Amino acid sequence: MPSFDIVSEIDMHEVTNAVDQARRELGNRWDFKNVEADIELDDQTITLSAEQEFQIEQLLEMLRMAFAKRDIDTRAIDDDGESKSGKLVKKHLKLRQGIETDQAKKIVKMIKEAKLKVQASIQGDKVRVTGKKRDDLQEAIAMLKGSDLDLPLQFNNFRD
Incomplete structure (x- = not known):
């Protein structure tokens, strides 16, 4: 029968490649020069950190574009909240599988x-x-x- x-499911190798690609784009963008901003991948969590709220939104858009280029569905990203530590704003994104x-x-x-x-x-x-x-x-x-x-x-x- x-x-x-x-x-x-999402291919974690492709997710790693997409995060690396977004990080490279972050290094090349002129509007992020002399700005403390980063994209980190830890197991099933992606952490975006920047000095301002609007920069977090730009980082999220860069990450979504990198996911799209790698054929990873962006619906697999789930917002897990924000936190502030010192002068940085951090946004935590959880990867949904299963x-x-x-x-x-x-x-x-x-x-x-x-x-x-x-x-x-x-x-x-x-x-x-x-x-x-x-x-x-x-x-x-x-x-x-x-x-x-x-x-x-x-x-x-x-x-x-």
């Missing part, structure tokens, strides 16, 4: 409401979809790609 898995239980339930509900001839089941941090025909599975993929979920989805492990 054909099946596939719905997952939400599908949380409430999101997985929402995906299963969407598939059931679409009345497709497939079954969806939650398996840890992914959702497995099975059906009798490959065309039904492709309809489910198309429906999920067109949905307005605030989560980057990948479809892998397609078995016939």
